Amino acid sequence: MTAIPLGHLLILGAILFSIGLVGVLTRRNMLVMLMSVEVMLNAVNLTLVAFSRYRGWTEGHVLAFFIIAVAAAEAAVGLAMVLSVFRLKQTVYIDDLKLLKR
Amino acid sequence: MLHDLALTTPLLILLFAALFTLVVDPFLPPEEGNRRFWGYFGAAASLTSVLAAALLWKFGPHEMQTAPFAYHLSATGYSLFFVALVGLCAALTHLASPRYLVEHGIAYGEFYALLHFATFGMATMISAESLITLFIGLEIMSMSVYVLVAFKRTSAASVEAGLKYFIMGSVASALLLYGTAFLYGLSGGTSFVEIQRALTKPTTGNDDLYLGLAVALTASAFLFKVAAAPLHMWAPDAYEGAPTPITGYMASAVKVAGFAAFLKFLYACLSGPAVDELHTALPKILATVAVLSMTLGNLIALSQRSAKRTLAYSSIAHAGYLLLGCVAWVADPALAGYHQPSGAVPFYLVGYALASLAAFAALASVGKGGEEQTGEVQLVGMGRQYPFAGAVLGLAMISLAGVPPTLGFFGKLQLARDVLAVDDAKYLPHIIILVLNSVVSAYYYLRITVWVYMRPEARQPRQYLTEPSLQWAMGIAAAGLLLIGLLPQRAMNIGQRSVAQIRTGVALQHLKYEFAQQGPQKVAEPVAVAPEAAEAAPGPAPAPAAPVAQGE
Numbered sequence: 152m153t154a155i156p157l158g159h160l161l162i163l164g165a166i167l168f169s170i171g172l173v174g175v176l177t178r179r180n181m182l183v184m185l186m187s188v189e190v191m192l193n194a195v196n197l198t199l200v201a202f203s204r205y206r207g208w209t210e211g212h213v214l215a216f217f218i219i220a221v222a223a224a225e226a227a228v229g230l231a232m233v234l235s236v237f238r239l240k241q242t243v244y245i246d247d248l249k250l251l252k253r
Numbered sequence: 254m255l256h257d258l259a260l261t262t263p264l265l266i267l268l269f270a271a272l273f274t275l276v277v278d279p280f281l282p283p284e285e286g287n288r289r290f291w292g293y294f295g296a297a298a299s300l301t302s303v304l305a306a307a308l309l310w311k312f313g314p315h316e317m318q319t320a321p322f323a324y325h326l327s328a329t330g331y332s333l334f335f336v337a338l339v340g341l342c343a344a345l346t347h348l349a350s351p352r353y354l355v356e357h358g359i360a361y362g363e364f365y366a367l368l369h370f371a372t373f374g375m376a377t378m379i380s381a382e383s384l385i386t387l388f389i390g391l392e393i394m395s396m397s398v399y400v401l402v403a404f405k406r407t408s409a410a411s412v413e414a415g416l417k418y419f420i421m422g423s424v425a426s427a428l429l430l431y432g433t434a435f436l437y438g439l440s441g442g443t444s445f446v447e448i449q450r451a452l453t454k455p456t457t458g459n460d461d462l463y464l465g466l467a468v469a470l471t472a473s474a475f476l477f478k479v480a481a482a483p484l485h486m487w488a489p490d491a492y493e494g495a496p497t498p499i500t501g502y503m504a505s506a507v508k509v510a511g512f513a514a515f516l517k518f519l520y521a522c523l524s525g526p527a528v529d530e531l532h533t534a535l536p537k538i539l540a541t542v543a544v545l546s547m548t549l550g551n552l553i554a555l556s557q558r559s560a561k562r563t564l565a566y567s568s569i570a571h572a573g574y575l576l577l578g579c580v581a582w583v584a585d586p587a588l589a590g591y592h593q594p595s596g597a598v599p600f601y602l603v604g605y606a607l608a609s610l611a612a613f614a615a616l617a618s619v620g621k622g623g624e625e626q627t628g629e630v631q632l633v634g635m636g637r638q639y640p641f642a643g644a645v646l647g648l649a650m651i652s653l654a655g656v657p658p659t660l661g662f663f664g665k666l667q668l669a670r671d672v673l674a675v676d677d678a679k680y681l682p683h684i685i686i687l688v689l690n691s692v693v694s695a696y697y698y699l700r701i702t703v704w705v706y707m708r709p710e711a712r713q714p715r716q717y718l719t720e721p722s723l724q725w726a727m728g729i730a731a732a733g734l735l736l737i738g739l740l741p742q743r744a745m746n747i748g749q750r751s752v753a754q755i756r757t758g759v760a761l762q763h764l765k766y767e768f769a770q771q772g773p774q775k776v777a778e779p780v781a782v783a784p785e786a787a788e789a790a791p792g793p794a795p796a797p798a799a800p801v802a803q804g805e
Contacts, residue, residue, distance in 0.1 A: 161438075168431055175424050184420055191427035198434040208441045211434075214385050218430060221392045225423055228396050232403055232416045239409045245420075248413040251490040 160201035167194035181236070181243050185229045192222045257321035260314070260328040263306040263336050264376045267343075270298035271369030278362025288351065288360040292722055295347030295365045299372060303340035306333045320757040324444050325386045330754030332380040334599060334747065335513035339379070342506035342606050343372040345726045349498040349614040352720035357496065359405050367404075368502070371397035375510035379517075382757060383444035384433045387514060391429065391478070395422050398507060402495040414494020421487040425477035432470030435463040436522075445522040446760045452524070468523060468535070475518070479511040481576055482546030485569045492565030497627070500561060501613025504568045505606035512575055512602060519583055521756050536580045540683055543580065547573030547690045554697050560616055560704075561627040563697055564609070567653060570694060571605050574668060577683055581671040595671035596749030597664070603737065603744060604652060604660035611730035612649035615642040618718045618727075632701065634710035639717040643705045645727040652734050654698040655691050660734050663741040665691065 167190055174187030196215045203211030237243060258265065274291055281287040310333045313319065319329045326332075346368060354360040374393030381387035399422060403415020437443055439460050440451030456464050473484060480488040492500045519535075550570030557563040578598040616627050619635065619642075636643035652659035669687060672680045737744045 164434075168427075171427070172424070175420065181416065181420070188420070188423045188427060191424070192430065195427065195430040195434050198431070199437060202434065202438040206438075206441060208437075210385070210441075210443050211437055214388075214433070214437070214443060217385060217389060221389070221426075224392070224396060225426075228399055229419055229423070232399070232412065232419055235403065235406050235412050236409075236416055239407075239412060245416075248409075248416065250410050250413050251417075251493055 157201060157205040160205075161198060164194045164198035164201065167191075167197065179244050179246050181233045181245050184245070185226065185233070188229075189222060189226065192218055192225075256314075260309065260319065260321040261326060261380075262309065263302040263333070263340065264326075264373060264380065266298060266302040266305055267340070267369050267373040267376060270295065270302075271366045271373060274362055274366040274369060278366070281362070285355055285360070288355060288362075289722070291362050291365040292347050292351035295368060296344040296722075298369065299340045299344035299347060302372075302376075303337045303344070306337040306340065309333055310337075319754075320382055324446060324757065325383045326377070326380045327382045327757045328380065329757055330751045331513075331517065334751030335379040335509060336376045338509050338599075338603060338606060339372055339375045339506045342502065342509065342610060343368060345610045345614065345730055346498050346502040346506070348722045348726035348729075349501065349610075349617055350496075352718045352723050353496065353498055353617045356718060357405060358407070359496070364401070364404060367397045367401050371401065371502075372506065375506060378510055379513045381514065381517075382446070382521075383442075384436065384448075384522075385443050387518070388426075388430060388433065391514070392426060394507070394510060395426065395478075398499075398503060401499045401502070402491055404499070405496055408494075410494040411496065412494075414491045418487050418491040421477070425474045425484075428470045428477075429474035432467045432472075432474065435467035435470070439463045439467065445518070446757075448522050449524060449760065471518065472535075472538070475511060475515040476542060476576075479508055479515065479572045479575070480569050481542050481572045482549050482569065483542070485546065485550070485572075488569055489562055489565040492568070493559065493562045497561065497613055497617040500565075501610050501617070504564065504609035504613065508568065508572065508575075509602050509606055512579075512598065516579060516582060516598060517755060519579065521760060524583075535583050539576050539583065540580050540680070543573045543576035544683060544686050545573070546570065546576060547687065551690050551693045551697075554694070557697070559628045560632060560701050561613075563701065564612060564616075567694065567697070568609070570690065571653070573690075574665065574687060575601060575605075577672055577680075577687060578668045580680065580683075581668075581675050595667075595674075596745060596752050597667040597671040599748035599751055600741075600745050601664035601668050603748070604664040604734070607730045607733045607737075608649045608652040608659075608661055611645050611727055611734060612653070614723060614726045614730060615646035615649065618642045618720075618723055619715070629704050631715065632704040633708040634715065635704075635717075636706035637710065638714050639719070641724060642717065642727060645731045646705055647702045648731050648734060650698040650702050652738070654695040656695075658735075658738055660738040660741065660744075663738065663745075667745065 171187045171189075171191030171194060174190065175184050178184055178187065196218055199211035199215045203209060233243060236248065240247060274294070278291065281290075309328055310330060313328060313333070320327045347365065350364065351360070354364060371394050374390050374395070374397060376390070378387055378390030378394060381390055399415055399419040402418050403412045405411035433443065436448050439456070440448045442448060442451075477484040492503060495503065547570045550566045550568070550573060554563050554566035554570065557566060575598060578595070578601060581595045581597065618639065619626050619631055635646070648659070652661035655661045655665045665687070669684045673684060
C-alpha cells in the first residue's frame with residue numbers, strides 16, 4: 152500500500168476530477184452530468200484521503216465522510232429535479248431546455 | 254458546552270424554525286389562512302434570530318471566547334453582523350411570499366421550511382471558521398435554494414432554472430472542495446487558523462503548486478456563488494425562472510452570504526508571508542473580474558425587456574462593484590492581511606440587499622393568476638394603479654442606480670474612497686470605470702421607472718396583490734433604504750466595527766506569536782478590539798476608511 156507514492160494518488164485524483172469536469176461541460180444528458188459531478192466529488196475524496204493517509208492526519212477522513220453525505224443529498228435533489236423536468240418535457244437532454252433564453 | 258450553544262443561538266433559532274415548520278405543517282388543514290400563517294411565523298422567527306445576533310453583538314463574550322465548537326464556528330462581530338443581515342433578508346422574503354405563493358398555486362409549508370434551512374446554511378457559512386463548516390453551510394444553503402428556485406413544479410421555466418442552477422452550482426461546490434483538499438494537503442488542517450499558520454512560512458516546491466491550485470479553485474467557486482462575470486451564466490436564467498420572492502432572496506441574501514464568506518476566507522485564511530505573491534496577483538485578478546463583471550452586467554442589462562432579467566444582470570454588475578471593494582481588502586502586500594479591512598463592503602451590501610428586496614417584493618405584487626408578469630407591458634401604469642408598490646419600485650431603482658439621497662449612493666461613494674485609499678494611482682482607472690458604469694446603469698434603472706410612471710396606461714386596470722404582509726415587506730425595505738440613506742454614518746460605523754472583528758481572538762493570538770517568531774518588521778498592531786473598547790470608540794478609525802461626512 153505505502154509502496155504507491157503520494158504523487159500518484161494525487162495525479163489520479165486530478166485525472167478523475169478533470170474527467171468529471173469535462174463530462175459536465177460536454178455531455179448533454181442530465182443524468183450523465185449528475186454522474187460526472189459525483190466523479191468530481193469522489194476525486195476530491197481520493198485526494199483528501201491520500202493526504203491523510205500519507206501524512207498521518209485525521210481531518211481529511213472526517214471531511215471525506217461529510218462529502219459522501221453531501222454527495223448523496225445532492226444526488227437526491229438532482230434526480231428529483233431531472234424527474235420533474237422529465238414529467239413536464241419528456242426529455243433528459245439539457246439542450247431541450249431553452250425556455251429561458253441564454 | 255452550554256456556552257457554545259448560547260453563542261450559536263441565532264443559528265439554532267433558524268434551524269428549529271425550519272424543523273418546526275416541517276413537522277407541524279402537515280397537521281394543519283390546507284386553508285389559505287394556515288398557508289399564510291407560515292409567512293408570518295417565518296418572519297417572526299428570522300427576526301428573533303436577528304435579535305439574538307444583536308444581543309450577542311451588544312452583550313456578547315470577550316473577543317477570546319467567540320469561537321464555539323472547537324473553533325469551527327465563530328460569533329465575532331463580523332459573523333453576527335452578516336448573520337443579522339441575512340436574517341433580515343429572510344424575514345422580508347417570508348413576508349413577501351405568502352400571497353404570491355397562493356396566487357401561483359404553490360402555497361406549501363415546505364417553502365418556508367426550505368427558506369429557513371437556506372438561511373441557516375448561510376448563517377453557518379458566514380460563521381464558519383473552518384473549511385468543513387464553510388462547505389457544509391454552503392451546501393445547506395445551495396441545496397435549499399436550488400429547490401426553492403424550482404419550487405413551482407408545474408412551470409417549465411421554474412424547473413429549468415432550478416436544474417441549470419443546480420448543475421452549475423454543484424460544479425462550483427466540487428471546485429471549492431478540490432481547493433479545500435489542497436489547502437488541507439498544504440497545512441494538515443481545515444480550520445482557518447491552521448491554514449493561516451501554515452501560510453506564515455514561505456511555501457516551497459509542491460506546496461507552491463498546491464497553494465496556487467487551491468486559490469484558483471476556491472476563488473472561482475466563490476466568484477460563481479456571487480455571480481461574477483466569467484462565471485455568471487447561471488444567474489439570469491435562475492433569477493428569471495425562480496418565483497419572484499425567491500429571486501429577491503437570491504439577489505440579496507445569497508449574495509450577502511457569498512461575499513461575507515469569501516471575504517472572511519480571503520482575509521482570515523489566505524493571508525500571510527507565503528501568499529505575498531498572491532497578494533500581488535490576487536488584487537489584479539479580482540480587479541479584472543470586477544471590471545469585467547460590472548461592464549458586462551450593465552451592457553447586457555441594457556438590452557433586456559423584462560424587469561426581472563434586467564435586475565438579474567444588474568446583480569452581476571453589483572457583484573462587480575463589490576469585488577472592487579474586496580480589492581481594498583487584499584491589495585496591500587506590505588501589510589499582507591494585517592491592515593484593517595474597510596467597512597465599505599458590508600455597508601454596500603446592506604444598501605444593495607434592501608434595494609433588491611424592495612424591488613422584487615414590488616415586482617411580486619404585479620399580476621394575478623399565476624403567470625410571471627414583469628415585462629414592460631405589465632409594469633405600465635403601476636405608478637397610478639398601485640401607487641405604493643410603484644413608489645417602492647422607483648425608490649429601489651434610484652438606490653440601485655446610486656442617486657444621492659439613497660443608501661446606494663453612499664455605498665458606492667464609500668467603496669470608491671476605500672479602494673482609492675489603498676493605491677489611488679493604480680485603482681483610479683477602475684474607479685472611473687465604476688462611475689461610467691453607474692451612469693450606464695442609470696439608463697435601464699430609470700427605464701423601469703419610466704415604464705411604471707410615464708407611459709400611457711393599459712385600457713383596463715391591472716390587478717395587483719395588495720396583501721398586508723407583502724406591503725410590510727416593501728415598506729420595511731424602502732424605509733430602511735431611506736432612513737439609513739439619511740443617516741449613513743451610524744450604519745457605516747457598525748459595518749466598520751463588524752470588520753474590525755473579522756478574526757477570532759485565537760487567530761489573533763496565533764498571528765502575534767508567529768509574527769513575533771519571524772521578526773518584528775511586519776507587525777502592525779493587530780486589531781484586538783475588546784467589545785467594551787469598541788463600544789467606547791465605534792469604528793477605531795482604520796487607515797483606509799475615511800468616514801462618510803455627507804448626509805448628517
